[in-house]
Amino acid sequence: MVGQRKIRLYVTVGQRMLRDSLLFQLLLNDDVELVGESETGVDTLNRLSATRPGVLLIEENLQDNDGLTIAESALSLQPSLSVLLISDTPVSTGRLAIYLEAGIKAVVSKHQPVQELMKTLLYIRNGQVYVSARNTAADDTPTALAAYRALSGREREVAHLMAGRVPVRDIAEQLGVSCKTVHSYKDRIFVKLGFERLPELILFMHRHQHGATS
């Protein structure tokens, strides 16, 4: 009962590289269904009625227009649309208020981690507004960090080894337990930290100096 129906997603991001890497991330989630993508605002508006997205993920600064304007037009065309704006800079409370006023459901800045984007997307899927806890400063994985500190000894060992890309088999051997046990640790670690795939853990461990392999 995580989420009811699929998220019909439309993505408007100018640069292909960012759009692609965002989409690769987002599409890993089964609930995300891509219904369209554009580089520009006008193109987005043109294709809106044909694609009928539930969520529009759109950059604030587009080549041809600004995202806010496009979002407003889109909302007038299709009021049920949930708009998630990606801003280039951290969002001040004042700006945020303006956005919300305009009917935008959430704003994520490019200075926030990608995971934030997915999280926000999941939140606003049903038309709810979502304001992330502290999106002003360089907050960063505060949740994950707290969770990490709460890991048990064994879990940390495994987390460390996994982040160093040590194969499960070797970890099991080193710790003198069965592979199954290692997998259990892995599962628990991922659940506790809220991660889905190895790169997330690697990156996290690296960033918190817990990952030094050698």
Place this chain on the structure above:
Amino acid sequence: MVGQRKIRLYVTVGQRMLRDSLLFQLLLNDDVELVGESETGVDTLNRLSATRPGVLLIEENLQDNDGLTIAESALSLQPSLSVLLISDTPVSTGRLAIYLEAGIKAVVSKHQPVQELMKTLLYIRNGQVYVSARNTAADDTPTALAAYRALSGREREVAHLMAGRVPVRDIAEQLGVSCKTVHSYKDRIFVKLGFERLPELILFMHRHQHGATS
């Protein structure tokens, strides 16, 4: 014998969102070992000798400096370094020449697909220079597209269904073959198109109108 030793990668990208999503991509490859990351050029230079990367992936336009300058400094500090520059705009032949002159191994623009980045990274890992085929215009998955057209009938059917997130089991049933067979198709499709994970296929199919699931 795909690649000899691991790629010791240092990433300098200003915006967290882009950096993260690029890293998530790149770290999916076992051969990539992240040794450091920075948002700024000076920070990169400071940490260079401590991290000793083999490849420096750096944005052209940094907040504090321009990537080219930083790259040149980095190269004088550590001549064995392979620098991969990420430019904001498509790269003209002239600019490319200047970059190569400066000792940069390759340039990828943000208007190119992410896969291009990984491909390039793999190419330059051993110090070779890599100039992608046509990086001027909106080329785009020309390889994959050609490969797609060369898929056999059965393969296309499976590709289509998989892109629509139909479970393997259901595909097998629909086509009246065993799950194993479907997996074989899947493997072949991925090999032929040069993809690694489902989102790539989904995106590709979507972009070429082959993915419409009703």
Place this chain on the structure above:
DNA sequence: CCTATTTGTAGGAATTTCCTACACGCAAAA
């Protein structure tokens, strides 16, 4: 017409994912 490759089909082994289980210890509640 004959060899070489592609295509449709599938099996096996190793790994991974997702659950469930369960004893033990420590901590809070009674």
Place this chain on the structure above:
DNA sequence: TTTTGCGTGTAGGAAATTCCTACAAATAGG
């Protein structure tokens, strides 16, 4: 203090996935 309960170390099972290998029929090139 005795009980109840949650977290931790440990592991098993089922299903799915990945990575190979196999092999006959179809087909394309000579």
